[in-house]
Amino acid sequence: MNHESTSTTQADSSQKSRPSPPTLDFGEPEWESVAIPLHGRGWLVVVIVMIAVVFLLPRLWSVWEPFEPTANWRTPSATSEDYWQWQRFQSVAESEGQVLLLGDSVTWGEYARPNETLSAELNRLSGEATFANLGLQGLYPISQRELLRIAPPQGPVLLLFNPIWMTSERRDLSWDEEAPINHTLLLPQFDYRVRAYQPRLEERLSRYVELRFEPWRIRQHWRLDDLEGKDWATWNRAHPGAWPWDTLDRTVQAPLDQPHSRPMVRRTNSPGSAAEGSGRSVPLSTYAWVSPKESLQFEAFRDMVDDLRARHITVAVLVSSLSPTGRSAECLDQEAALRRELTDELRLREITVFELAVDGEWMADASHPSPAGYQAQATALWSDPAFQRWLSQE
């Protein structure tokens, strides 16, 4: 503030001699405090280099970090939102001619080791690695559809539909209150009305782009695979001496050889009766089913099947079952009616549908089979001539 006062002519003078507008001499663009004084041609080179980087980064990363999945590989729980790695796994499975088994944690095997899942049991029965477990924990059908939009499969697909998503409006994501949602990046941002998902426009836009722009899926892969799920800045604060290149270990996280969850306390296996396992009376449960006509998840599932068929992909649908244990007879009847309705609708579209067998003994919780359950379901499915026919078709 050491500037001297300039002539501050007081107001009245302006009445007499009206000042003329200042001239418009902006001169050369001022480069002061600009770190990158580039002109048009320079920018053109920068843009070309950046396009090359965007194009080459996925290829270079794939070479730098080789991925050779072991038998019965499944996506590790800690990296279930690593969609770039999931896509790599899908490509490897397709290149080996495997049938892709898609779905949520029922496909993934919540209560099973990697070698005890449905795909692993089917592989055991077939005597070779025919099936690949591409299930992801907590994946809604609507999210599965979005995932297949960015990573469309090339080979045959077995899509598992889990009716658990239709057991309430909350699970179906068709109720009006916001709730924590799995795989938010995979939610459709603009083409479905997901009433339980009400982000700001900015979040929708950024998620839409983040999912589709491959370098950002690689960034997510780096975060989940090497940075304990954190962004670089957060991780770096916990490891203040580290440099970014220290984190690149050229290996992909492998799945743990153990179940992700432990089964809950066993209850009675007789459907329609009160639980006994806990030693006290447990009230019979029921579900507030969402009908197939109103279910957002089933609508998305149907659309996903249509998408795949439009791409001439061989598709079959596996409809999983819910545990009958501890449920009212009315609830079981409702489920049976609902399953009929949805399988009929799929069959009307000429989709091959297989219903997975169920028994209360086989279930670890309401919707997830135990390892024994997977074994039984795989055996039943494998012995189904229709399934063999479908396999031979593909």
Next chain:
Amino acid sequence: MLFHTWTFLIFFVIVWCGYVLLRRGRWAIPWLLVASYLFYAGWRPVYLALIVYSTAIDYIAVEGMARTKWRRTWLAISLVNNLGLLAYFKYAHFLVDNFDLLLGQLGVAYPLPRPSFETMIVGISFYTFQSMSYTIDFYRGRIPRETSPLRFATYVAFFPQLIAGPIERSEALLPQLAVRPRITSDHLASGAALFLTGWFKKVALADQLAPVVEQVYGNPSEFGGWNVLLATLAFAWQIYFDFSGYSDMARGVARWLGFELMVNFRHPYLATSLSDFWDRWHISLSRWFRDYLYIPLGGNRVGAWRWASNIMIVFVVSGLWHGPAWTFVLWGAWHGLGLVALRPLERRGYWRRVPLVARTGLVFSWVLFGWALFRANSLTDLAVLAAALRDWSVEPLVLPLSLAVMVGLVWLHQAIHESRFVGVLRHPLVAGTLAILMWLYLLLMPASRSEAFIYFQF
């Protein structure tokens, strides 16, 4: 709507295309005005009422000055209105709290009614000052009356600089709005450079430093001297990157529309005296205070004591401008005190005999201490921070090495920029490499979410 968001990108693409098509016609200004009001309404539509009201009063005040004899009255109306809005919407809680405290000390237990609103109105300090400069400049006869109310409204609400400056002068922006300069390839190139630089400063530097600062300043009692020092250093750079990043982006956006906004920062941490610092830091605000407060108070054409009191008044008011808190007042007073104390040294030439590096270091240290006053959440926290400086035992440091190196490189870059080796930085290969590295960082390394700009709260 932050500049570095997808929403802004879409908004700007639409605005830019529309403006390019309409630039020569009569709809260009209405287009920019609607865009600016939409941009502002993005925060809260109700804010629009205030900016429209403020704009209307100042426009009418100048009309009144031009058409009637009561020029002073109309100026007073404008000033009272603008300062009244600021006082009410920015300082009401502060005034009520302090008045209650004072009454409590005097044994009077009648709490005053608190204002009903809780949040501060985004950008009010910036557009109020910008609008006021128009009425004062017209009163002083420095500028002609703006005949178009739409153009004046666009000047007040021009979206690139509406929320956090630079606080433009009517004599610089209104003529540009009248002429609407042609958009050249140089505008686009330099606009892109400014935007990328600002984006990098914000996302790669300010946002990465913010958690380090918050960690210590959020819980000052848990840290000792080294971490308080590091966090204060981090804050010095955070606030610089954050605010100058915003200014760079604002200038870049304006340049894409063909408009030139003033430089707001010029490597402030290379200042060799405190007055030099204020010629480099938030230049649009310090010039505003110089022209509309310091000089009317008498500037430096008065005796030493009067000059010292003028400086103190200007800096205390400037501190208070930043927010309703005693910590800001202390920060302003600290800088005022520094200027008053250093003045005799500078006048007698002792200061110039001190080596440049030492002068820069001393000024930076003074500024750094000021940032501790500025950043502390309260006077109580300030006391805790001061107590922490008594403990210099070894403890895990909070600042990541890679971040410290990046900040160091920026400092080095700025030093080279002001040296005779500046040509090296201007070489297209160096500039291009820097641009690519910035892009790569922004592509792969940013935090999961970006914070709002610090100066939005002012």
